[in-house]
Amino acid sequence: MSLHYRRVSMLLAATALIVSLSGCAFGTVDNADNQSPSGSSTTSEPSGEITVFAAASLKAPFTTLAEKFEAAHPGTTIKLSFAGSADLVTQLTAGAPADVFASADTKNMSKLQDADLVADTPVDFATNTLEIAVPPANPAAVNSLADLVEPGLKLVICAPQVPCGAATKAVEESAGITLAPVSEESSVTDVLGKVTSGEADAGLVYLTDIKSSGDKVRGIKFPESSAAVNIYPITTVSTSKNKALADAFITSITDAAGQKVLTDAGFGTP
Numbered sequence: 323m324s325l326h327y328r329r330v331s332m333l334l335a336a337t338a339l340i341v342s343l344s345g346c347a348f349g350t351v352d353n354a355d356n357q358s359p360s361g362s363s364t365t366s367e368p369s370g371e372i373t374v375f376a377a378a379s380l381k382a383p384f385t386t387l388a389e390k391f392e393a394a395h396p397g398t399t400i401k402l403s404f405a406g407s408a409d410l411v412t413q414l415t416a417g418a419p420a421d422v423f424a425s426a427d428t429k430n431m432s433k434l435q436d437a438d439l440v441a442d443t444p445v446d447f448a449t450n451t452l453e454i455a456v457p458p459a460n461p462a463a464v465n466s467l468a469d470l471v472e473p474g475l476k477l478v479i480c481a482p483q484v485p486c487g488a489a490t491k492a493v494e495e496s497a498g499i500t501l502a503p504v505s506e507e508s509s510v511t512d513v514l515g516k517v518t519s520g521e522a523d524a525g526l527v528y529l530t531d532i533k534s535s536g537d538k539v540r541g542i543k544f545p546e547s548s549a550a551v552n553i554y555p556i557t558t559v560s561t562s563k564n565k566a567l568a569d570a571f572i573t574s575i576t577d578a579a580g581q582k583v584l585t586d587a588g589f590g591t592p
Contacts, residue, residue, distance in 0.1 A: 368570040371399040372562070373419060375410040377426035377485065377554065378509040379450060382534040383587040384424070384575075390583075391574050400571060406484040406509035414439055414559065421562035422571060424554065426450070426510075427485035431555045441565060444555035446592035447576050448584050451551055452489050453529045454542040455517045462523035467544040470524060471499055478513050478522040481506040486513070489550035490526050496549035514539070528552075530588040553592055 376384050381404045388400035403410075403420070407430040414420060415437045424447075425431040431444050456464050462475055470477050479501060480487035487506065494501055504522070507513045514531050516522040518538045532541035556575060558568040574580050581591065 366566075367397075368395055368564075368567040369397045370564045370567055371401065372421035372564050372567045372571060373401045373403060374422040374424065374571065375403050375405075375414065375418075375420045375559075376422075376424040377407045377410070378404045378511040379426055379486070379528045379530055380404065380424055380448075380554070381511070382530075383583050383589070386583050387575060387580055388571075390579075391571055394574075395570070398567060404511075406480075408483045408485075409508060411437075419561070419563075420559050421564060421568040422556065423559055424556040424575075425485070426554055427488060427552050428555055429488065430485065431557070434557075434559075439560050441558040441560040441562060442569075444557040445572065445576055446553050446555050447581075448554040449551050449590035449592055450528045450530055450554065450588075451547045451590075452486070452493060452526050453532050453547065454544060455514060455525045455527045455532050455535075455539040456523065456542060457517060457520060458537060458540050460540055464524045465542060467493070467497055467546050468499065470501055470526075476521070476523040477501060477503045478505045478507060478516040478525040479503045480510055480513055480526070481508055484508060484510070485552050486510040486526070486528060489552055492550035493526075493546050497546040528588075533588040551590075554589070 374384065384402055388402055391400055392398055407425040407427060410423065411430050411433045414423060414434060423434060434440055454464060454467070454470070456462070464470065479490045482488060482491055505516065510527050510531055513525040514527050514535060517525040518535065529541070532539055556572055558565055558572065562568045585591065
């Protein structure tokens with residue numbers, strides 16, 4: 323092979339390499355076409371439907387938050403199911419379909435984690451404390467925690483296995499008293515219902531339940547309530563069929579706007 327022929331061959335090979343590299347460059351341009359004008363990757367809006375299992379004490383703020391979320395994200399539906407946290411965990415472990423779980427305490431969230439039904443690490447998003455609820459006229463003249471042990475008083479509290487019941491037990495132990503309720507309920511809303519209906523002289527419920535009840539009950543604060551501050555965690559359920567929407571709804575609970583709705587309802591920040 324002559325020197326001239328070898329030079330021609332080398333020139334052709336270099337030309338082929340340049341063309342090949344140009345092809346790679348065109349591929350990069352194609353990827354850039356998938357970016358937004360600002361240069362960030364395009365993200366799709368959440369859509370579809372999810373079911374949220376939430377503690378009964380969250381009914382008022384979560385109803386508001388779900389309505390706000392649906393208005394901000396057309397095409398989404400947030401179905402809410404409220405009950406005692408222990409009952410909700412029982413339903414989830416039995417196979418009930420849900421996408422988000424918001425508990426009124428960390429104990430019941432731990433049960434869901436133990437059952438491998440948690441998709442992500444739970445996030446604490448609110449706190450709550452107990453208060454005494456009495457009918458507006460307060461016929462039994464209840465003014466303190468110590469008054470709840472008076473003979474003949476019709477007292478209603480939550481059962482020990484639900485968060486408000488566990489908090490009641492902690493308050494009892496801290497104050498050194500023993501309550502003798504006429505009834506133990508499976509959710510805090512059931513306790514509140516017994517007071518608002520006049521079936522009970524007093525009940526131990528959350529501060530937020532009294533606030534949401536308006537003038538249906540009178541709330542009586544007591545210093546011993548600081549012995550039991552419930553922390554509320556939330557997470558996406560591992561069996562969720564729409565994790566993107568579930569995660570987006572949880573973000574709306576934990577961001578500044580969601581936290582304001584909760585604090586307006588009387589919840590504390592974790």
